[in-house]
Amino acid sequence: MTKYLRDAEIRGFLREPTYESDSNRITYLTGCENWFTGAAMYFRKALPVQCSGVQKLNIYGCPNAETSCDESTLGIAHVWVNVPSITPPSLHDCKSQQAFVLDLAHAGIVAASKRFAFDVAVFDEAKLYVEENDYRLIYQIGKSKASPDRKYTAAVFCRFDNQYISELRVMKHDGNPECVYHFASGNEHSIGQLRWDGCDKIRIPLTAVTGDAHWNIFLDGRVRFVFPKSETCDPHHQYQHAILLLDGVFVVPDRIAGLDLLERSAKAGYKHAIRRLQREQQHQGIQADHPDVRL
Secondary structure, eight states: OOOEEOEEEEEEEBSSSSSOOGGGBOOTTTTOTTTTHHHHHHHHHHOOEEOSSOSEEEEEEEETSOOEEOOOBTTEEEEEEEEOSSOOTTOOSHHHHHHHHHHHHHHHHHHHHHHHOOOOHHHHHHHHHHHHTTTOEEEEEEEEEEOTTSSEEEEEEEEESSSEEEEEEEEETTSOEEEEEEEEEOOTTTBOOOEESSSSEEEEEBTTSSSOOEEEEETTSOEEEEOHHHHTTOHHHHHHHHHHHHHTSEEOOOHHHHHHHHHHHHHTTOHHHHHHHHHHHHHHHHHHHOTTOOO
């Protein structure tokens, strides 16, 4: 049976090529949250590749040490890539950090290809693709689905800037765009497969929480996040729904709706909601006294 290298990722930056962890970390890449997107798009573009010796690569930056690749254990191999021991002066912005990590990832792939004899040409092409597309991370989640009347096709895309942004893109039958909805702040680990509920309504599940949470998106422009257990007035789920909206985790933030749910949960005596509501009220008081303070 044909086997493949299916996964690779940048795991960290260590002073020595060992499995010891955080105390050896260096902090090249602090300050820019999306430094990793160059490597993430690179791996997405190239993988999987046929390779019988390894299924996953963990790539580490190892200051002032020889670039090398271990033998795989249970299909996982570790790659150590030589990097400077002090922060290079060129890493002054996100784009330069993305380029640095892309080069690190490619060096790790080249080292692994020599040990495990897989074709590196697809990775050369993927590296060029990422550079030519200015390190943008964007990809489709799941399959495209046609509407029941076959007039439209819908698909969910994820892109990353300073956070994950999920978009529903609806295309006309002739291939021209109909509309784009920014409906979530999530990725493929939190968003399920869309389906059409009729010819003008799309349902997209939020898989990261229990309780059949989902988005209803209509072609007339309406977008509604639905949390059925919250709508039963259960204080725990009202609190859970409120936190999603207040913190913008997985969903587009909505402070007004979030506070309303939080107040209802607190009035029902839910202690976590009471504590969070007290903190929100304190923050509002600080902001009222000092309007220039950002919370």
